[in-house]
Every structure is written in structure tokens, then in C-alpha cells.
Amino acid sequence: MLLLARTVGIRDVVIGGGTLSAAQSGVSRDMRRWVAVGLASDILDAVMGGASARLIGKRGALIATGVTLPVIAAGLSALAELESPQPDRRPAVSTVELR
Numbered sequence: 001m002l003l004l005a006r007t008v009g010i011r012d013v014v015i016g017g018g019t020l021s022a023a024q025s026g027v028s029r030d031m032r033r034w035v036a037v038g039l040a041s042d043i044l045d046a047v048m049g050g051a052s053a054r055l056i057g058k059r060g061a062l063i064a065t066g067v068t069l070p071v072i073a074a075g076l077s078a079l080a081e082l083e084s085p086q087p088d089r090r091p092a093v094s095t096v097e098l099r
Contacts, residue, residue: 008045015041032082039075042068 015038022030049064056064 011041028082032079035075035078035082039072039079042071042075046072 015034019031019034019038022034025031046065046068049068050061052064053061
């Protein structure tokens with residue numbers, strides 16, 4: 001069990017680090033990619049949690065699946081926000097061209 005917790009933790013650190021690095025770079029395509037990778041990982045965790053009912057019982061499977069749902073909702077929200085058109089970022093002070 002400890003090994004499983006460590007490997008999942010390492011995976012989450014790597015995905016989180018990639019997401020933070022992409023956010024700092026300002027490249028939206030990279031950010032979308034890392035958020036999508038994290039979301040895919042969380043969805044697969046939910047699927048495997050549900051599929052583990054035989055091993056850990058129905059209650060354990062519900063808990064394993066349930067803890068992933070808020071994270072999946074946050075990932076979907078972040079991905080939707082990244083996909084929506086961003087407002088045009090104009091300078092706060094307009095420049096006047098002198099002739």
C-alpha cells in the first residue's frame with residue numbers, strides 16, 4: 001500500500017510540476033496539454049476506483065471514486081476556461097501617434 005501511495009504521489013508531483021511550468025511560460029497550448037493530462041489521470045483514477053469494488057468492497061470503491069470527483073470537476077472547469085476565447089489584452093494607456 002505504501003508503494004502505491006508513493007507512486008501515485010510521484011505521478012501527481014510530476015503532473016503538477018508540468019502544469020505549473022506551463023502556467024509560468026504563458027503558452028496556453030502547453031497549459032491545456034498539462035491540464036488535459038492531469039484530467040485524464042484523475043478520470044482513470046475514478047474508473048479504477050469504481051472497478052476495484054471486488055477488492056475493497058462497495059463502500060471502499062465509492063470512497064475511492066468519490067474523492068476524485070471534485071478534482072475532475074476542477075480539471076474540467078480549468079480546461080473549459082482555457083478553451084474559451086480570451087479577451088483582447090490592450091494596454092491600459094493608449095498611445096497617440098504623432099506626425
